[in-house]
Amino acid sequence: MSMKSPLLLLLGLFWLPAALADAPQTGSFAVSFYQTTPLADGAEVLKRLLHPLVYNKWQAEGRIRPGQTIVPSQEEWRVYVPPAYDGSQPYGVLVWISPGEGGQMEENWQHVLSEHKLIYVGADKSGNVESLVERRVPLALTGLANIEALYKVDPARVYIAGFSGGGVTASRMAAAYADVFTGGLFVSTSEGIGSADTPVPSLERYRLMQSRGRYVFTSGMEETSNLIANVGSVDEYRSLCVLRVDFIHIPNATHGNIDSRVFARAMTYLDTPPAVDAAAQADCEKKLADRRAQGIAEVRQSLAAGDKDKAWSQLQDIAMAFGPLAEPEFSQLSACISGASPVRACAAGTPTGSP
8 A cells, every 4th residue: 555645644633624725735645535425325326326217116125225335544545736736726626537446647647737727536446346336436426525625626627537447437427426527538438328327317417417517538549349339428418418528539549548638638628618509409409309209109109009018118218318308298107007197198198187
């Protein structure tokens, strides 16, 4: 294990973020923390990561257990604070998730972080072999919470990022915690939104993805399967009208982390994202509404034909693809399928009790 920072010794005696703010530690160092966050509670993590249909099923089966799954004082994070930081102005934060067991940042990123006034934090023992729910997500959130307690942070510039399997985890967190992270960088591979694994988040967080979110995907042109995964993720974001997306294709590159030049381009996009074209947004919303309406119509047709099983399968597909955007029809049609409302009314498009 690496040498612990003097900051750890201080925190081991008492928790004094205000005092530390007077003499903030800068540069590169390894540190353990002592503060937890309710965002990393086991039940909260599952509630955000799982589709509501899955979460409700797990809850009914007794598989949802609250409580912290890591002990911060027993973990270690790698931190880089640009030397110019003095607490006089807020800095952004880049929370990094590695595919390996070390949380240190890539070489030659320091100058980019300094230029963009960004603090870096990445947890050790948070690689692909670790549990997503019990370690990778809680470690990232706990690292951020402690940086926010110790440093002056700009909440409009809090980014989640990762490479390879870390990029997949980061992309899942970008949607599930869109109220925490204002953007994301997904290097080499990722997951989109609108599936069982990465559901469309709650309506509030989905609207935040649209209104303030900005996301960068990078792929080497020789990555094959990972490139295909990122293409799919970008398409899913755009099809759900999350349009502030940049896709960086790296010529002649295979599977590997990005160099400082590409990293600088990604950070520039996150810090200064373009405005979304209003006409493009309106056109996307119309197409999205049309796809949703078509799906609902097909469910009604199955109900009219008396095929409840097919209707329920179709309705679940709609719920997975659209998440909260499937309401209120999802609840109304579910009631018809379960027998709580007349099937005939649902098939006709005017379920009992509808507004």
